[in-house]
Amino acid sequence: MSQARHLAGQRCWVVGASSGIGAALASELLARGARVAISARREDRLEDVSRGRMVVVPYDVTDAQGTARAADAVRERLGGIDLVVWSAGTWQQFDALDWDREAFARHVEVNLLGLNNLLAAVLPSMVTDRAGHLAGIASVAGYRGLAGAEAYGATKAAQLNLLEALRASLSQRRIRVTTISPGFVRTEMTEANSFPMPFLIDPDRAAHAIADGLERGDHEIVFPLRMALLMKTASVLPVRVWDAVAARLARARMS
Template sequence: MSTDARWPLAGQRVWVVGASSGIGAALATELAARGAQVAISARRADRLADVARGRMTAVPLDATDDRAVATAAQAVREVLGGLDTVVWSAGHWQRSDPRTWDGPAFAEHVRVNLLGLNNVLSAVLPAMVRRRSGHVVAIASVAGYRGLPGAEAYGSTKAAQIALLESLRASLRHDGVRVTTVAPGFVRTEMTAVNTFPMPFIVEADQAARAIADGLERGRVEIVFPWRMALVMKAARLVPVRAWAALVSPRRRREAARGA
């Protein structure tokens, strides 16, 4: 646990959306262990109950349903006696192949990763601004830093999330509302279990949860981990556009593998 907490989590009223598995479930467990009052939401009510284990309030919802999100937000406020922090951890990932462009698959990424987040912000942000107090935390991805082959849909929505959060941080800095961007590298979850490609520097979900909780307690506005992946992807921003396309081209990697 962090020993230099600037913003202690103990006593905080936190709502984690997308907490039935993976990073969201692990983070909810970590937050509760640090003394936060936690409510969790996702579509799978049975999985939520497994995560809650009587220590958290479970409020099932479909984040893509704006009315369901608004109703759930009100229920969370009533149960917790208010809401200090909302954590967006829901997400959709499917590898893209632009040679056979799948429009519905792209739309599903937008529907979950962007419009779902929009629904949550709509349900909590106005009240935070009126109260001049609150904290918005959203889990994006280092995949949003540069365009990657196979991540045309996922990476686009993660880049949009990063830009959205950065804009919110600037707009709300004098309104008492804090905004934190979380950009993990590869984390071992149900989502990444389907991947057949190398996942360098992969970490376990509980490690990710500790890194996020430590960052929140230290007042970080951006939490990126593991540090080696953070270093690689931050440096990638400096590579010229034409050079980047050549560098990450799948054909280039295949040719390199054949020549090895």
């Protein structure tokens, strides 16, 4: 299941491609010879990314029926789907001392239930065909609990677990599943962040790392390297040690 596979000629659908990592990845896939369909809500931004070179299918990931219609439209216009990349997402700084039920629910609806809608729309035909590749952009933020990321981090941890479980279940049907965990990337999502973002990279670099990992057949793509090393180390720290680190980070953020 980990054999290398070139992207040239593959029919790829990138969901969440009107800006940021998804937009850069769509262009990178195209440059590597793939045929590309892109989705998100903002049609004008999708057209800017496409510049007439991609299939544009706008939809809202929180709409299950809309997702099914979008998947049908992509399958029809590309003649099938070999690779689906989930890049849609939302992030908002969270204040646990002033619990915002709606903000938390919005993260779950977009980041987790949106992915659920997509899986329901693309998996049945992949299972029937015994072929296909799912790649989900989660985050290193899902590795450990971080103050201010209660809503976002919870959905990212869930995505990591979901993608890992799917990799095992779907291996029986020769369907590949790739977990993508970026560190900080300079996009609309991070532009309002007021806290330090170590090892911040541009979306083009992120897209390059993702496309390289997909072609190598990696099960997991984590970048940039220094952030991967930092957060992989954090992920194995004992809870008491992590709690001390995280509390210090929380205090630094509030001061």
